[in-house]
Amino acid sequence: MARARLHLICGNCGCNDMWGYRIEPQGTDIDGELFPAVYLSCGNCHTLHDLSDTAKNSNPGQRLSSHNEG
Numbered sequence: 001m002a003r004a005r006l007h008l009i010c011g012n013c014g015c016n017d018m019w020g021y022r023i024e025p026q027g028t029d030i031d032g033e034l035f036p037a038v039y040l041s042c043g044n045c046h047t048l049h050d051l052s053d054t055a056k057n058s059n060p061g062q063r064l065s066s067h068n069e070g
């Protein structure tokens with residue numbers, strides 16, 4: 001297996017080392033149904049990037065269990 005080398009660069013400010021992420025259990029609305037979404041936040045310019053804008057969901061039917069909500 002190749003050594004993982006992923007580089008993230010903020011398209012707004014160019015920062016590449018101040019990332020944070022969060023998972024929103026109902027962050028993506030697909031045809032009225034809510035699915036989990038992953039957001040990357042730039043710690044430099046505070047832009048919130050939706051990961052699905054760049055990467056495909058490899059398991060689109062996946063739902064997070066409802067007891068995590070709230």
Ligand SMILES: [Zn+2]
Nearest residue numbers: 010013042045
């Ligand atoms: Zn940025």
